[in-house]
Amino acid sequence: MTQDSTQSATGTAPAVSARALLPTIVPALLVGVVTSLVLLGVSAAAEELQHALWRDLPDALGVGRYSVAWMFAVLVATGVAVGLVVWKVPGHAGPDPATTGLEAPVLPLAVLPGLLLVTALVLAGGPSLGPENPIIAVNVSLAVWFGARAFPATAERGWVALAEAGTIGALFGTPVAAALVISEALAGQRVKGQLWDSLFAPLAAAGAGALTTTLVSRPSFDLHLPPFGQPGxxxxxxxxxxxxxxxxxxxxxxxxxxxxxxxxxxxxxxxxxxxxxxxxxxxxxxxxxxxxxxxxxxxxxxxxxxxxxxxxxxxxxxxxxxxxxxxxxxxxxxxxxxxxxxxxxxxxxxxxxxxxxxxxxxxxxxxxxxxxxxxxxxxxxxxxxxxxxxxxxxxxxxxxxxxxxxxxxxxxxxxxxxxxxxxxxxxx
Missing domain, CATH: 1.10.3080.10 (Clc chloride channel)
Known part of the structure; x- marks a missing residue:
């Protein structure tokens, strides 16, 4: 039995050589750093706007920061502001968000400024949504645009995976979350072959994204709840x-x-x-x-x-x-x-x-x-x-x-x- 027939019988693909994996490291690290910087930039802008809306402005007006009237006014104003962007800005801030998840579509570059703007408005204005879906969409679109020009022979899906991994690593401050998401996606797509070969470049992107976020903002998810010992x-x-x-x-x-x-x-x-x-x-x-x-x-x-x-x-x-x-x-x-x-x-x-x-x-x-x-x-x-x-x-x-x-x-x-x-x- 030949090597190819053995691989076919076992349902596996040959391992990728180190020579093939090495050239992916630098692009993956670059994508990871950029995805983190995009997230940090939008978060910083949203935080400044949040302070203005919920601290500086109500204090200047002499109203309670979280009075019922002020919460109502800011949330309605946020709806008006986001509605104007979705209505008038080119690209309409992307597709209907109800139709999107963590696996983001690749959007034209003209859509991204509006999407970034409404994301910052939502984060600052108080609606109960996080940054993950739109930031992943922005980073995926930027990575695909850059990759198609810098490395035209590279498949689009590879850049999508790098951007998703880098953003998830940046969001959670650790590449572990990205590795878990990618592993689950690979299982769902029935991708055969060496798992770590498939994870190599995305894990590098996730690590770079997580490290960049950690060095800049030092995030922590530990809630410091009362200590929990051995379970009973x-x-x-x-x-x-x-x-x-x-x-x-x-x-x-x-x-x-x-x-x-x-x-x-x-x-x-x-x-x-x-x-x-x-x-x-x-x-x-x-x-x-x-x-x-x-x-x-x-x-x-x-x-x-x-x-x-x-x-x-x-x-x-x-x-x-x-x-x-x-x-x-x-x-x-x-x-x-x-x-x-x-x-x-x-x-x-x-x-x-x-x-x-x-x-x-x-x-x-x-x-x-x-x-x-x-x-x-x-x-x-x-x-x-x-x-x-x-x-x-x-x-x-x-x-x-x-x-x-x-x-x-x-x-x-x-x-x-x-x-x-x-x-x-x-x-x-």
Missing amino acids: WGDLLASLVVASAGALLGLCAVYAFPYTHGAFARLRHPMLMLPAGGVVLGALAALGGHLTLFKGLDEIAELAADPDGWTAGEFAVMTVVKLAALLVAASCGFRGGRIFPSVFVGTALGLCAHALVPEVHPAVGVSAGVLGLLLAVTRQGWVSLFVAAVLVASPGMLALLCLASLPAWLLVTGRPHMQLRPDGTAVS
């Missing part, structure tokens, strides 16, 4: 129940997504859809308070700093309001991702479980709640496990989360995704 049977039961509850809660948003999107789509014009979304978000902010605004990372740190500082009812209200705000923001046309707001929802759910049953350790409740929410909303198993685990720096938590993911995954698998086709039907 009660912790296992709590993780199973909370993760399953999180998955079911996330599925409520998933099933409601096509209907809320359809309701806003009936308005037909971005200058109606987005301001209307701002009105609804303003009403939700009045109900849930200022902690339910923005992408949610700073806000979960505030919750975790005092796990016993709110009642179970207050945590429950924040959980429901934040999930509703995520649903509305993603449906009416605001550009942004769903991962970071989902982390807030899962955190609030886990702390609600702790408030209801004090025997539920806050670290167990938070990790399991985040795991269940992310499984339902993203359908990315490895990323969900990773994010839930890094929130609590405890080796004993990982075993609990792996077991808790089993019933949660049984609840979400085969269900629709929180992503729509262009015709408005759910991706399944």
Whole structure:
């Protein structure tokens, strides 16, 4: 039997030689650094604008920074501003965000300025969305444009993989998340061959993106919750129940997504859809308070700093309001991702479980709640496990989360995704 027939029989491809992999290192590192700088630049601009909108301007006007009237005014104004960009700026800030996920389409360069502008407006103005989806789309489009000119013989898919990996590494401050996402994507595409050969260049991009972010901004996802030691049977039961509850809660948003999107789509014009979304978000902010605004990372740190500082009812209200705000923001046309707001929802759910049953350790409740929410909303198993685990720096938590993911995954698998086709039907 020849070597080729042996490879065919085993279903594998030959390993790539080191000579073929070495030339990919420099482009991968360059892409990783640039993707991080794009993310950091947009985040810095959004942070400055956020300070102006939520600190300097209300102080100058003599109104409360997070008074109901001011939250309502800023969210509606954000809807108007984003609506103007989507309506008038060339490219209309990209495709309908309800139809996009972490695997971003390659967009024309003319679309990118508008998309970057609305991303900064959303991050600063308070809608409950994160930067991941639009920043990945921008970085993918830039990488493909650069790659087609600098290395015309290179396949477009390779540049897409580098940009996605670099951005995910930059978002989470570690290349591990990117490696997990890419591994899951390769499995879904039934890519055969050597896994580490396929991961070599994307992992270099992810490492460069993560290191650049770490050196510049020093991000940390550890919530510094009360220390968690060795897990017990009660912790296992709590993780199973909370993760399953999180998955079911996330599925409520998933099933409601096509209907809320359809309701806003009936308005037909971005200058109606987005301001209307701002009105609804303003009403939700009045109900849930200022902690339910923005992408949610700073806000979960505030919750975790005092796990016993709110009642179970207050945590429950924040959980429901934040999930509703995520649903509305993603449906009416605001550009942004769903991962970071989902982390807030899962955190609030886990702390609600702790408030209801004090025997539920806050670290167990938070990790399991985040795991269940992310499984339902993203359908990315490895990323969900990773994010839930890094929130609590405890080796004993990982075993609990792996077991808790089993019933949660049984609840979400085969269900629709929180992503729509262009015709408005759910991706399944």
